Amino acid sequence: MRIGELSERTGTPRRLLRYYEEQGLLAADRAPNGYRDYPEGCVDRVLQIRGLLASGLPTRIIKQILPCINDPRAIHVSDPTPETIATLEDERRRMTDRIECLLRSRDAISNYLEAVRRAQRPTAAR
Amino acid sequence: MRIGELSERTGTPRRLLRYYEEQGLLAADRAPNGYRDYPEGCVDRVLQIRGLLASGLPTRIIKQILPCINDPRAIHVSDPTPETIATLEDERRRMTDRIECLLRSRDAISNYLEAVRRAQRPTAAR
DNA sequence: TCAAACCCTCACATCGGTGTGAAGGTCAAG
DNA sequence: CTTGACCTTCACACCGATGTGAGGGTTTGA
Known part of the structure; x- marks a missing residue:
């Protein structure tokens, strides 16, 4: 294409x-x-x-x-120099950090949105 | 401080x-x-x-x-304009996308590293 | 055969996050 | 009182990802 x-x-x-x-x-x-x-x-x-x-x-x-x-x-086990491997391990750690940070923040947003929703529809279909 | x-x-x-x-x-x-x-x-x-x-x-x-x-x-249910809420929902989706992308990639790296490790230590403590 | 819609390379501009340093004020220790 | 380690603001520079457009070639269809 x-x-x-x-x-x-x-x-x-x-x-x-x-x-x-x-x-x-x-x-x-x-x-x-x-x-x-x-x-x-x-x-x-x-x-x-x-x-x-x-x-x-x-x-x-x-x-x-x-x-x-x-x-x-x-x-391909051809290339990976020990250096490349180290980089990958490093980067995997960094990615894990990012994931955790994003998860925490996303959950916080979810909780927030949920709370707002509850507050806006005060004691509805309950 | x-x-x-x-x-x-x-x-x-x-x-x-x-x-x-x-x-x-x-x-x-x-x-x-x-x-x-x-x-x-x-x-x-x-x-x-x-x-x-x-x-x-x-x-x-x-x-x-x-x-x-x-x-x-x-x-603080004070501020959130409907506009802000929409932004937050949008952003939450984007964060979910990121999380999934990072998870996929991190797992791929893990598998790769695992495979390399196995290949380097050929039939060791087994 | 000509126009429209593709494609190419090259180059300069913008934008956000970050580096660096100048010029100067404040404060604690010798 | 001075020195050194802090702090202030301001401004210019860099880097990576992205926008934009000039100048030009190719293909397709009217």
Whole structure:
């Protein structure tokens, strides 16, 4: 698929798809005319990237994480230097922190909304 | 406590504490000499702020969320305009998305690390 | 064959969070 | 009284993600 379709299906500006490629997060081969040609799987991949970016991870880290997600079960034990492993462990910890922070805050919002709801519908269907 | 202590106890540059105040996330009263004077609770508050920032939320949103977290059980039903409520619901959804994305990715990393570990210690204590 | 709708690269701009430092006031200890 | 460690405000700089648009090629359909 070409960049326009990928853009539409992922809700991502073309500009950013090119940027992700430049950052090494996304690969596309090229049609003879130079147009990018994306395989189907890119849709999910782009959504992953956007999700992680929205969660505060920089492209540099996402680049290291993506292979772990994509390799469908088949780990290439080829590359992982002890250094890479350390980075991954580090980043996993950071992600756990984020998750906990978000969970706490989300629950607080839920409680708040719930309380407001109760206060607004004072002693209704009870 | 003064800004230096708060900075040290939260691992946050003074610069940012002032920035958070400027953004309306943090309040300090002033000593007669103009120095900021923070109450004890600010330590937790700052950590919350940093956690949410690291999770990709902008100060504008954090500002709306913090009151829900701080109000210890006692909701001020005073302010919440229907508009504010809508924003909160929206943001809660976004946070849920983030949480799910992070969970998926973290689990993928865990699986990966686990697999690498198994591959590196080939048929050990078994 | 021409217009519209794609695509390309390149480059400059914006925005939010953060770094850094200048210029100066306050306070405690020697 | 001075020195050093704090604090103040202000301003400019940086970095990563994103917006925008110029200048130009390709494809499709009227």
